[in-house]
Amino acid sequence: RKLKFNLHISGTLLRALAWLDPKTLELVKAGLADGQLELLGSTYAQNVPYASDDWDNARQIVLHRELLQTHFGVQPTVFWNSERTWRQSLVPVIAQGGYRATLVEDHILHAAGLVDPVPVTLSHGEHSLTAVYDDTILRTRFNYAAWFGRKAQLFKYLKSLAARPGSERFLVAYAEDAESMGLWSWEMGYLPHAAWAHLDAILTEFE
Numbered sequence: 001r002k003l004k005f006n007l008h009i010s011g012t013l014l015r016a017l018a019w020l021d022p023k024t025l026e027l028v029k030a031g032l033a034d035g036q037l038e039l040l041g042s043t044y045a046q047n048v049p050y051a052s053d054d055w056d057n058a059r060q061i062v063l064h065r066e067l068l069q070t071h072f073g074v075q076p077t078v079f080w081n082s083e084r085t086w087r088q089s090l091v092p093v094i095a096q097g098g099y100r101a102t103l104v105e106d107h108i109l110h111a112a113g114l115v116d117p118v119p120v121t122l123s124h125g126e127h128s129l130t131a132v133y134d135d136t137i138l139r140t141r142f143n144y145a146a147w148f149g150r151k152a153q154l155f156k157y158l159k160s161l162a163a164r165p166g167s168e169r170f171l172v173a174y175a176e177d178a179e180s181m182g183l184w185s186w187e188m189g190y191l192p193h194a195a196w197a198h199l200d201a202i203l204t205e206f207e
Contacts, residue, residue: 058093138173
């Protein structure tokens with residue numbers, strides 16, 4: 001495939017993979033080397049920054065960043081915010097951790113007055129971050145298309161965004177747990193192969 005993807009791996013999962021499934025780490029390294037993947041940084045143990053003390057948040061961010069450097073030789077610039085909750089005082093904590101951007105869910109940005117899905121600057125004191133529009137409608141419709149093979153609503157939504165004035169400035173993110181593409185259905189007693197086939201068809205259409 002020619003499509004490129006962002007990937008987030010928690011620090012705890014990285015530690016486990018090094019012991020239990022190092023081949024997965026080699027696949028990630030290969031994806032990074034050929035430019036198909038770019039890693040996101042986060043907190044080491046996926047604690048929720050909104051609900052955690054900022055001293056602990058800062059330590060978690062540093063530890064995860066050091067682990068990514070050790071395993072992959074990279075220092076990501078985009079931060080994955082666990083559980084997608086938000087408070088503005090997180091801006092300096094994330095920015096001082098070496099990050100320039102983060103994903104923020106659409107309803108949070110709407111509540112702050114954002115109308116269009118464009119990148120915006122979040123500021124707190126002397127620090128700032130770029131907020132990328134984490135589109136919950138896109139997530140829902142993409143998941144529905146992948147799970148059930150019904151793509152019409154997904155592409156209708158994307159076309160409606162493209163038809164809006166100023167859409168050349170729009171930047172929307174689809175961000176989802178990896179287990180949504182197979183493990184969730186497996187846990188409910190369904191084989192994941194159908195979702196994989198539907199996902200392949202969607203990505204082919206995007207290409």
